[in-house]
């Protein structure tokens with residue numbers, strides 16, 4: 245299936261890597277992004293990677309639009325007309341957990357408001373397939389590992405960001421149900437990401453956080469490159485092999501490829517269904533495992549200090565990703581070494597991100 249894919253938030257970290265895979269597979273892409281946490285340079289770099297790979301012409305259109313502005317968003321649909329998009333991959337959203345507790349209304353307005361506008365317009369312009377970027381955060385304080393898609397969600401979510409993901413899943417569920425057995429049924433795939441890390445192996449695109457990174461690996465790589473002095477490890481007294489928190493890190497190239505599997509799954513097997521998949525590797529690594537792996541990849545010492553536990557953090561979290569393999573034929577292929585190698589390729593050649 246090729247065609248035009250509407251990619252919201254496509255200039256961001258995961259979006260830009262997904263666009264690379266989409267273009268490679270022959271899709272045309274329209275990106276809607278207000279660039280509030282990204283740069284259009286990421287898309288220029290995707291074009292340059294494609295050129296390096298011998299593809300001179302790609303169909304990649306960026307429309308700089310705030311999705312909370314419904315009228316502005318409609319111009320995107322008007323440009324391509326009814327049926328102009330085969331499907332939508334919806335990455336756009338604010339994602340900083342800590343910030344979401346300082347300005348929760350902004351998070352609810354932005355993440356929910358943009359999604360509601362998007363769904364209304366998709367329905368109006370006959371685009372009825374959507375893949376949504378959700379997060380393992382929706383599992384809240386789940387303690388039984390590995391986490392399957394049937395693990396209860398909602399309870400124990402400790403921040404507004406996570407609640408927006410949980411609420412949007414609910415909105416998509418209700419909306420999908422309202423369309424079942426109508427002439428125009430919808431197909432919805434929810435992807436719950438575990439911890440995306442790494443970069444395209446060229447080092448040309450990668451994660452480009454504004455200000456101090458919220459996630460472990462961008463922080464670790466900024467220490468390795470000398471941008472920050474040391475890492476603070478939040479707690480070393482968890483019930484894990486070395487006392488530090490264990491998470492399921494997944495290479496962003498694998499994660500991005502999962503979106504391709506999802507849109508192909510929607511077009512063939514799940515044309516009118518609502519499906520949820522974990523995207524993870526099923527392996528857990530501790531903070532110190534990650535620090536050691538990054539030291540090896542970069543050849544640099546990564547200084548760290550042990551700090552207090554962060555409220556809301558759990559000891560261990562990793563996915564059962566069998567459903568994605570069985571249903572969509574997707575599984576993560578890349579390991580810890582590749583994650584750190586590619587993250588270092590990006591960080592060392594772009595110490596200040598895209599600037």
Ligand SMILES: NC(=O)c1ccc[n+]([C@@H]2O[C@H](COP(=O)([O-])OP(=O)(O)OC[C@H]3O[C@@H](n4cnc5c(N)ncnc54)[C@H](O)[C@@H]3O)[C@@H](O)[C@H]2O)c1
Nearest residue numbers: 253256257258277278279280281282311336337339377379
């Ligand atoms: N990176 C992670 O660790 C992680 C984990 C789980 C889920 N997710 C989710 O995956 C999605 C993509 O994450 P990412 O890491 O690529 O984040 P990112 O910040 O790099 O990308 C999100 C993009 O959305 C855009 N955006 C935000 N609000 C918008 C609006 N109102 N209108 C138009 N564009 C808007 C931003 O400018 C940015 O380019 C997000 O929804 C995020 O919550 C990310």
